[in-house]
């Protein structure tokens with residue numbers, strides 16, 4: 001405690017002292033407030049830190065727990081790994097011993113293989129030597145095969161020549177068979193009762209150039225292969241050229257004094273008109289003359305005849321043509337003209353002459369000087385030919401077409417023998433030759449009935465002789481099943497006439513084959529008209545046309561049966577043309 005100093009008022013000292021104390025007290029109190037505030041702040045911080053500490057403790061605990069689990073997991077993984085490593089070690093050990101075994105085995109096998117390879121190499125060497133021997137042998141065999149093939153070809157040619165001579169001696173009818181390609185219209189269904197079958201399936205094949213094979217199948221039955229032999233079989237790819245190449249020799253025969261008839265037979269749509277004439281122009285019966293490679297037998301035969309004639313002495317031959325159709329058992333002259341010169345079909349009749357030959361009186365014969373004149377006339381005649389669309393195809397011919405080319409050969413007595421190659425024929429023909437010949441008129445026209453007057457009879461002189469040979473080219477109407485062609489009404493009547501005339505033709509062949517005394521030529525105008533070619537002395541070629549599809553199987557089998565029957569016919573040796581000495585007035 002402070003004592004008042006000497007000389008100073010003790011009260012003022014004390015007051016001063018009090019004031020100081022009060023000031024200090026106030027300072028202390030302020031300090032206390034500050035400290036309390038700081039204390040409160042510190043409390044707050046403490047509480048905050050306590051909270052933090054609590055949370056950290058929790059996290060630490062969680063971490064501890066996780067760490068514990070981790071440790072557990074690690075120890076189990078380690079245990080597992082230990083196990084696995086142990087097992088791996090064992091596997092490795094067994095693998096190692098296995099590899100050792102394997103390698104030992106491999107070595108053993110390699111050794112064995114090596115021995116085998118060595119043996120094989122030795123074997124190959126031996127084989128090579130043997131192979132060389134075989135090659136030498138094969139070469140020898142190839143050579144002998146070639147020789148045998150050549151001999152076989154020669155023998156085949158000889159056989160064919162002999163067969164042809166045999167055919168000639170027996171008077172057999174040659175039958176060639178042509179299979180046309182499948183065409184778009186073959187897809188159309190025909191028989192309503194049999195729609196399930198694949199109509200466009202091909203069933204007719206050329207097995208070789210003399211055999212046709214037909215796969216015959218009926219629903220529910222195994223298919224059976226049937227074969228038919230003909231003098232020549234053309235497959236669907238063979239061209240018009242190939243077909244004509246086999247026909248051409250007959251034309252040489254024609255100029256050698258034989259009558260020749262080529263006739264296309266087959267079911268409707270099988271390619272008869274295509275084969276005989278060529279493809280027809282759209283909407284028109286004429287055929288396309290421009291497409292030379294597509295021309296059929298008729299135009300080609302004409303060209304060939306005129307070519308052969310051109311090689312003969314000039315003026316010694318002339319050619320006449322007649323075109324008829326047999327429609328509904330009536331004969332129509334397709335070259336007959338009205339008073340204005342317009343062609344119109346006129347009915348004609350067929351008669352049997354006193355000599356037993358068939359003849360069509362008043363039939364128009366036009367003289368032609370070259371192939372194009374001939375084709376022009378045929379095309380004109382074709383415009384009148386009756387056709388109808390059928391279910392099979394659009395231009396079905398409803399009539400039989402017979403184009404006849406008559407070649408008259410004029411010879412003068414001294415030269416007569418030079419025209420025919422063999423002496424015997426020359427002598428025979430020389431005796432038989434007629435002494436008249438029709439002179440070509442300016443309008444190139446003659447008729448058979450008027451032969452006595454219209455072709456002017458020249459004064460008979462011993463020096464002038466004539467001989468006629470005839471080439472008949474026949475495009476028959478198609479044999480057909482009514483259900484297949486789908487025709488009705490008048491067309492059905494036509495079909496019935498067509499079928500009747502074709503079966504009359506088959507009957508005639510049957511009668512000739514069986515050498516019956518009576519051959520029913522007169523049962524139909526067709527057979528009556530073709531009497532001399534079918535039963536007479538003509539070289540006859542039947543060109544059988546076949547559609548290859550399943551759809552036409554029945555009709556194809558019927559046509560093949562017809563061809564087989566035709567082939568069996570023996571008519572006696574085909575003769576060279578007999579020359580008739582026309583009686584006076586004929």
Ligand SMILES: Nc1ncnc2c1ncn2[C@@H]1O[C@H](COP(=O)(O)OP(=O)(O)OP(=O)(O)O)[C@@H](O)[C@H]1O
Nearest residue numbers: 180181268269270271272273274279396397477478
């Ligand atoms: N070999 C072939 N190559 C190509 N097309 C052909 C062949 N044969 C026929 N055709 C075609 O088939 C169709 C029918 O042929 P085509 O008119 O010649 O039959 P068809 O037997 O004369 O019939 P139809 O008796 O009904 O007159 C025609 O369109 C013809 O062009």
